[in-house]
Amino acid sequence: MTWRATALTLFPDMFPGPLGQSLAGRALEQGLWSVEARNLRDHGIGRHRVVDDTPFGGGAGMVMRPDVVSAAIRDVGRAGRPLVYPTPRGRPLRQDDVRRYAAGPGLVLLCGRYEGIDERVLEAEQVEQVSIGDYILSGGEMAALVLLDSCVRLIPGVMGSEASGTEESFSDGLLEYPHYTKPASWEGRDVPDILLSGHHAAIAGWRQTESETATRMRRPDLWAAHLARTGQDTGGPVSLAADPERLH
Numbered sequence: 608m609t610w611r612a613t614a615l616t617l618f619p620d621m622f623p624g625p626l627g628q629s630l631a632g633r634a635l636e637q638g639l640w641s642v643e644a645r646n647l648r649d650h651g652i653g654r655h656r657v658v659d660d661t662p663f664g665g666g667a668g669m670v671m672r673p674d675v676v677s678a679a680i681r682d683v684g685r686a687g688r689p690l691v692y693p694t695p696r697g698r699p700l701r702q703d704d705v706r707r708y709a710a711g712p713g714l715v716l717l718c719g720r721y722e723g724i725d726e727r728v729l730e731a732e733q734v735e736q737v738s739i740g741d742y743i744l745s746g747g748e749m750a751a752l753v754l755l756d757s758c759v760r761l762i763p764g765v766m767g768s769e770a771s772g773t774e775e776s777f778s779d780g781l782l783e784y785p786h787y788t789k790p791a792s793w794e795g796r797d798v799p800d801i802l803l804s805g806h807h808a809a810i811a812g813w814r815q816t817e818s819e820t821a822t823r824m825r826r827p828d829l830w831a832a833h834l835a836r837t838g839q840d841t842g843g844p845v846s847l848a849a850d851p852e853r854l855h
């Protein structure tokens with residue numbers, strides 16, 4: 608069964624874009640997933656196919672009209688697929704969400720441009736608003752591609768065994784440990800001895816410590832959640848002063 612994505616966008620040529628390459632591109636050719644981009648302008652008003660207008664209450668920029676956006680949404684056979692609107696106002700996308708989306712029949716992605724989309728259509732159509740990070744892109748298409756990439760790699764058969772490995776390491780809520788390959792010495796920098804030791808248990812312990820250190824230093828939010836989950840004392844705010852030079 609094919610995992611189906613439909614993008615509603617003013618820039619249909621942006622799809623599949625980079626997802627036509629590499630592993631996602633091969634999976635697309637194999638029919639493991641599909642993406643159809645539909646032009647929101649097809650539902651635009653009048654001879655000029657207008658899709659936006661000035662905001663009530665004033666202010667900069669233009670807002671996408673609810674009648675246009677709803678017509679585009681209602682023209683799509685959702686077939687049980689979540690309707691997701693990538694926006695910096697959304698809840699942060701997490702790997703748990705990605706897993707849920709990837710396990711379902713696919714996604715309908717509503718890509719906004721301009722200042723955004725009229726709020727009423729988002730309410731009326733039960734749109735899930737999702738942010739891919741605390742920064743502003745010029746439109747939802749790039750965020751939709753990011754979201755699709757994260758889902759597609761989890762579709763069975765898309766990646767080899769690599770996927771499950773990296774997935775697991777994030778699903779325990781910690782950042783990954785650092786990786787090294789040949790040469791063992793490069794420009795005066797040596798691979799940590801323990802990785803050359805052949806002691807599998809010691810290597811696993813070292814990697815666990817590295818994961819914990821990176822998470823504690825870089826992502827106090829994930830670290831606090833990890834401590835809460837594993838029943839350890841959170842010990843108050845995390846000190847970044849412990850060894851600030853350790854991580855770069």
Ligand code: ADE
Binds near residue numbers: 692695737740742744
């Ligand atoms: N559209 C514009 N910026 C975005 C962001 N950070 N996340 C999701 N969609 C967006």
